[in-house]
Structure formats: structure tokens, C-alpha cells
Amino acid sequence: PSPEPNPESIEVCDDDNDGFAEFDLELNTIDITNGESDVVITYHETQSDAQTGDNAITGLYTNVVANNQMIYVRSENTLTGCYSLTQNTMELIVHPAPEVPTTIEPYTICDSDYDGVSQFDLTTMNDEILNGQDPTAVELTYHISAANAEDGSNP
Template sequence: LTSREDEIIGGQTNVVVTFHPTSGDALGGQNAFPDPESYINTGNPQLIFVRVTSTLNGDWQVTTMDLEVLPTIATAPENIYVPDEDLDGFTEFDLTANEIAMIGGQDPINFIFSYFEAEADCEANMNQLLDPANYQNIANPQTLYVRVERLDNGCVFCESFDIETDASLGVESLLAETIAIYPNPTQNKITLQWDAAVQVERIAVYALDGKLITTQVVSQDSTSSFINLSETADGMYFIKISTQKGTLTEKIIKN
């Protein structure tokens, strides 16, 4: 409350300012708030009564001030997911898509939104993205930061959100369709066959605890291979197939 004292006294000296819950308290000089520097409002809006008393002759005057808490945002920004037609993990995002939901029906004219790649830049209001409605990601997924400034009360805050394409899901689905793994379950060996365009580079088998069981480097012109599991204990394993287009991981069973 004391942040308004200079405005209330208007340059006067030798005065004491106190804040009170009712007009009667202010008129009687009673029940002043003991900690006006850290006062927590009890209503929204709330009327506060202010008493200004001269330390020279005891004269006093009473005035009022209004307290009102204005919400900054209604909800944190949602993560943004965009389809990626060429499955390279990079595409354009409209970072402004969350703005209406964030302010929750408040007047957009009271807000300024800015977007940043680094949290420190968001806090310092530096290096903001110039075209947030057509932003191309530099990683997938990628964390970005939005700075929201409320013009009518000066409140500022930064929030993070993620952007991501469906490239990883798309690549996995594509590889699952073009790489055959059989038989599964198996008693001895697993055979793999794939289209020449896939270009498998490496095949590895892992135990459920992440321990590497076996690995195999695949020659560039190969379209098939097999993994010998005859000496491997029965159980479930993961087979990881690394290609030039991405990675496919599948469960296999040895029995």
C-alpha cells in the first residue's frame, strides 16, 4: 500500500500516512494495518481508507484508494504439435495459436505477447522472434518461451511451452511398414528384410535392463540380415534398427 504514499501526500512533509479497513477506523485513527508494505487484500476489488496526519499540529485528512487484482493469464500455454509432411522433423509453427486461450476472455488490447528461444532472453526482453506466426523450429522437440505484458497494470511474466512435429512417429510408422522381422517369437534366430530405400545401417539387441546383447553393422547394399539368438536366454528383448531415415525399436521374444 505504501507505494502510493507519494501520490497521496503530494509533496507534503511532516505527515504520517496510515491505512484502515473502514471509514470509521480512519476517522478515529484506529485499527491501522500493521504491515502496509505487505498487505494481502480481503476482497477484489477492495476499498481502503487512508488517513494522513500532521506530525506538527495533529491535523488530519481521510481519503480512499481502491485495490483491484487483475489476472494476467487464465491458463498456461499449451504445447503445439504440427504434422510434418516430409518427416524431416522441421516445419513452420504458429506460436501465437495459444494467445486467446491464455488470456481467457480478457480484452486482447491489454496484452503484448513476445516469443523467445531462450529463457534469459525472455526475462530480459531481448532477441525476440520476429515472425512468431511463421516460426520454423531448430530442434524437435523444442522448448520456447512466451513473454506476456499487461499494459493496464505493468505486470510481466514468462512461460515455457514445447513445439514438436510428428516426424518421429511418422518415421517409426514408415519403418515398421518397410522392415519385416520374423519369426517372432523365435527359438534360434531373427530374420530381418527391408526395402533397399530404407538403408539399414546397424542392428542391435538389448535386454530389458538396457544391456547390449549383440550388435551388427550392415553393409550399404544389403536388404536382409539375421541375428543369432540360439545362445541367448529365453525372455523378452528389444531390437533396435538404425537406418538413414530414423530408428525403429521393436520387442522380440526368445523361447
């Protein structure tokens, strides 16, 4: 029997907004095989390479077409030698990262009781930080340390 691959798109964030990112295609291999045993999956930039099994992509892969690129998936049964190509290619999608302003105006409030402590509502800075970006498309969180902001912990 010919294997019947079922690839899904892979989506990653573009950390420098150049349209290119690194993909680990192997992460989808188990899902693509639909649990079929004795099946080898290979990934190819062109349909002709997928048909012949030539020039398989190995290791981490950086897309060569900005933003979205199609990859051809070849699925081969190791017992019979039969192979099939996906009816639909696997799409690699690079999402642009939100843009953060390089400078933000200082947030100043009055300390009415002169104790050096005040409540800040950081969400009042959202519009300035988003700078016209769609607030429903960007999740904005505030953190006490850069380390927490980078890993998204303790908002």
C-alpha cells in the first residue's frame, strides 16, 4: 500500500521581521504518517524532488520564500517501496513579530501623600506601546524583569 500523508502547516514567529525563520520539519513527521508503521517521511522544496526522492531537506530549515512557503512531503512505505506525495503541500508560515517602540515616554503620576508609593495602571500605556497595531492581534503583558518578559513568566 502507498502511505497516505496528512501534513499540517507549521507556524513560527519572525523575531526580526525579515520574513524568514527556522523550522523543525521533523516535529510534524509523526502527525503526517497518521500512525502508519514502516513509513519514512522526507521533505522537499520542489515537487520533482519529492517525486524522485532527491534533495531531501534534513535538520533545521530556513524558508527561502519570504513569509509563506510550500514544502512537498514524500511518504514512502519501507516494506513495499511504494510512495505518495501529499495532495496539498505543507505550508510554512512566518508571522511578523509585533513592533515595540524603541522609546516610551516616562509614566509619571503624582504622589499625593508623599510616601514614595503609588498605584500605576500600566494598561493606560497600551495605546502608546501598540502604536497603531491591532490590540486584538497582539497580547501585551508587563513584567518586572527583562528575563520574565522574555520567557513570558510572571506578568
